[in-house]
Amino acid sequence: MRTDLPENSSPATARKSAPTREQLRDAPQLRESVTVRCTPLEAYAIWRDFKKLPNFMTDISQVEMISPTVSHWTVDLPRGPKVEWDAEIIHERPGEMISWQSIGDSQVTQAGSVRFRPAPGDRGTVVSLALSYAIPGGKLVEVATKLMGEDPKTMVITNLRRFKAYMETGECPTVEGQPSGRDENDRESETH
Amino acid sequence: MKALCWQGKHSISMKTVNDPRLLNPHDAVIKVTTAAICGSDLHLYDGYIPTMKKGDIMGHETMGEVVEIGPAVRKTKVGDRIVIPFDIACGSCQHCHDEEYSLCDNTNPNAVMADKLYGHSGSALFGYSHLYGGYAGGQAEYIRVPFVDTNSLLVPSGVPDEKVLFLSDIFPTGYMAAENCGIKRGDTVAVWGAGPVGQMAIRSAFLLGAERVIAIDHYPGRLAMAEKSGAQVINYENSDSLLDELSYLTGGRGPDACIDAVGLEAHGDTFMAQVDRVKAAVGMATDRPNVLRQAIQACKKGGTVSIPGVYGGFLDKIPFGAAFGKGLTFKMGQTHTQRYMKPLLERILAEEIDPAFVITHRIRLEEGPDAYKMFNEKKDECIKVIIRMH
Incomplete structure (x- = not known):
């Protein structure tokens, strides 16, 4: 496991075993939801295929499946430290919900759940995400957040929006790679 | 290619920029034949709309010929002559389903920014600030069009550009x-x-x-x-x-x-x-x-x-x-352009209206920076400027 953490955050204290109930009870909690034009089962099926989530949830670098219920997650954003954790599914009902908790020697301790419920009036599926995270002995997330320039809430909303776009259209919106007057090849003509 | 770029308040330049390319599976690249300067471009010119960046390509009234299509494009074909609506819609979300295309959920990559400012983000717009997605506009020789099957109107052969260009917006x-x-x-x-x-x-x-x-x-x-x-x-x-x-x-x-x-x-x-x-x-x-x-x-x-x-x-x-x-x-609100393009094309073909009556100036791309100034100052009885591209 990489340890390129900020100096003031000791990997020795940051890496501890699964969060205790007390830690998660006091941990920051995030609740966000999005409505997607698909069935609960369709949304569940795409979400449950964890290793493909980085295809559209671009903040997540990689997800490896260690066993049918245990997965290894990596977040490695350009401006932040690399962060990794293992998560285990603790409960799931196909087409309805998945809940998980980080386990073992993880840098990030978190517990979360995602629920898929039909929206009223055939308006698709409400996908609700709840996430608690705790960092035993350190403030890794806070530090990482500052480095990445995005707060966890914004990251969660962005990823939910990308999930929705991917589900509804098969792609996520982007303008990266498009031309602009900031293109380098313009330097020449600017001097004219 | 050449494009009109926003350089700051009251400053538009023609610059040489990279050619656009396909970035997503439903994209197309269009060779622009005619574009127009819109009155709402003057709000950008005058610095009233925030989140413009130096170098952004202007323009949201555009038409041209399809030169390249992505692998997921179904209806649009290379060689089609199309008019491009100024608002960018995905065609699949609930708002698009309800024909509220300018309220599309899925096309603005900077939706979180607009969510914070307005409560919810509308659709992205071509060439209209990063709050509205930061998409490169159509006052350029080429433009990338996302979800081209939704964001296009096929122009019947023989109908001149000037008659149908304004189906893009006004x-x-x-x-x-x-x-x-x-x-x-x-x-x-x-x-x-x-x-x-x-x-x-x-x-x-x-x-x-x-x-x-x-x-x-x-x-x-x-x-x-x-x-x-x-x-x-x-x-x-x-x-x-x-x-x-x-x-x-x-x-x-x-x-x-x-x-x-x-x-x-x-x-x-x-x-x-x-x-x-x-x-x-x-x-x-x-x-x-x-x-x-x-x-x-x-x-x-x-x-x-x-x-x-x-x-x-x-x-x-x-x-x-x-x-x-x-x-x-x-x-x-912003116009749900895609809802109106086809029925209004019918009205044009039935000769109930020829929207070209508003055109007062026809220019080439390199005359763009001066045209902005003229339009902004309402000089020379300027009402509508169109740019003939190639």
Whole structure:
């Protein structure tokens, strides 16, 4: 496991075993939801295929499946430290919900759940995400957040929006790679 | 390729930039044949819309020929001549399903920014700031069009560009503004701003059965054009009291519907207009809503105020008590262009209207920077500039 953490955050204290109930009870909690034009089962099926989530949830670098219920997650954003954790599914009902908790020697301790419920009036599926995270002995997330320039809430909303776009259209919106007057090849003509 | 780029307030340059390429599976790349400068581009030019970046490619009234399509494109073919709507819609979300294309959920990559500012993000727009997605615009030799099957209108062969170009924005925008008035037999519609959108709104109001249209502006050339469309005109600079005049002309009832086709940079010589100008200049307000105030004041009890003019931020001293007291209905927003392109093409083909009547200037791309200046200063009787690209 990489340890390129900020100096003031000791990997020795940051890496501890699964969060205790007390830690998660006091941990920051995030609740966000999005409505997607698909069935609960369709949304569940795409979400449950964890290793493909980085295809559209671009903040997540990689997800490896260690066993049918245990997965290894990596977040490695350009401006932040690399962060990794293992998560285990603790409960799931196909087409309805998945809940998980980080386990073992993880840098990030978190517990979360995602629920898929039909929206009223055939308006698709409400996908609700709840996430608690705790960092035993350190403030890794806070530090990482500052480095990445995005707060966890914004990251969660962005990823939910990308999930929705991917589900509804098969792609996520982007303008990266498009031309602009900031293109380098313009330097020449600017001097004219 | 060559493109008109925003360089800062009152500064547009033609620059050499990279050619656009496909970035997503539903994209197409279009070789632009004709583009136009829109009145709402002047809001960017004047620095009224935040989140522009130096180098952004301008333009959202565009048509051309498809030269490349992505692997998920189904309907559109290489070689098709298409008109591109200014708003970018995915075609799949609930709002697109409900034909509210400019409220699309999925096309703005910077939606979180707009969520924070407005509560929810609308669709992305071509060439209209990073708040609206930061998509490169169409005042360029080529443009990338996302979800091209949704964001295109196939032009029948033999129909010249000039006849259909304005299906990209101003004709649907003027038409939706008139449609939002809910025009009934005998209705009078007052239109503030006889610029291109106002001109389209005047014609559309008549197409939708208005008995009378009153156009309000202070540029004689625009008023003459409105008169040719059958509107009664008021030059507010020659009128002692615009509101009295509107009241007199409508038997004291007020216009049944009022269209604000001016938006956030209203001129005007009232005291409040002067205050607006000062406040905007020193950053105490973002928009200058003088027309909107007049429209609310003039409108009939129970009438409709329809707002195709663009607003961006916070408005000061809006007579909301008058709006409430008279039970007014407000209809507004970016145009759901995709909803109107086909039916309005039918009207053009049936020769009910030729939107080319607003064109006053035809230029080449390199004349773009000067044209912006001319259009902004309303010199040379400038009403509508189109750019012939290749």
